[in-house]
Amino acid sequence: MRTGLLGTGPWAEMTHAPALQEHSVLEFVGVWGRRSEAAKQLADRFGTRAYDDVDALFADVDAVAVALPPAVQAELAVRAARAGCHLLLDKPLATTVGQGRAVVEAVREAGVASVVFFTSRFLPETEAWIAEQAGVGGWFTAHAQWLGSLFGGDSHSAFADSPWRQEKGALWDVGPHALSVLLPVLGDVRRVAAAAPGPGDTAHLVLDHVGGASSTVTLSLSAPPAAAGAAVELRGEAGVSVLPHSTAGAVAALVRAADTLLAAANTGRPHACDAAFGQRVTEILVEAQALLELSAG
Known part of the structure; x- marks a missing residue:
């Protein structure tokens, strides 16, 4: 599975890029980031290609792993799904119900697999x-x-x-x-x-x-x-x-998450931590946020 990385921050550098590089099946094709210089530095470090155009990356891969803030992730996940890319997403899926619903609908309409990386679930x-x-x-x-x-x-x-x-x-x-x-x-x-x-x-x-x-x-x-x-x-x-x-670290957990994405893509059977589950978590957090704001006055 040809895979691209969206994001260049600490989580992408410490967890996503190493996991994609060491995975035995995934091919780490390239990196896109909101800062092109950071994307180039990360790509050079891991021996892959930096992309200036995110849609060009979508066209070259079968899947994307996302290490971006949730609002940015949700928007790009919709675009990636519509381009036919399977999605290895981060938590939280989104911070509004509307954003999360858009990702779930895009995944369903495109028929792609999705896994949200709740770290603990993959230890x-x-x-x-x-x-x-x-x-x-x-x-x-x-x-x-x-x-x-x-x-x-x-x-x-x-x-x-x-x-x-x-x-x-x-x-x-x-x-x-x-x-x-x-x-x-x-x-x-x-x-x-x-x-x-x-x-x-x-x-x-x-x-x-x-x-x-x-x-x-x-x-x-x-x-x-x-x-x-x-x-x-x-x-x-x-x-x-x-x-x-658990004695396992985040990189090992993300490798396991990538394994589940491969399985979901190959079998058509959704993983328990798919985008729909991520959306349910978002809905609960939105409800909790409203109560916290009410309590704070």
């Missing part, structure tokens, strides 16, 4: 744990915490200066990770029962799931470094189950 330990807990059933409640220190203390992260993260905060950056783990186990969210802000960009959510369980979610990019980390705890008829730690 082997997490994937196995989710499948096991979904099969157990009888869950009463769950609590998820996704705490980062991007805006907490003296952060030197390459992502701290990301304009869309500064604008949208933890709800949109790490919220998709939490939802991607909770939904396949507890079922879809019937409603966001409550949402309240905490320190910095911290958000506390209470979710009502269609299976009858409830969950609470705490999200932040403003936590002190010593408090950062992710945890999920389930409680129900089978007792208590805790999300296991």
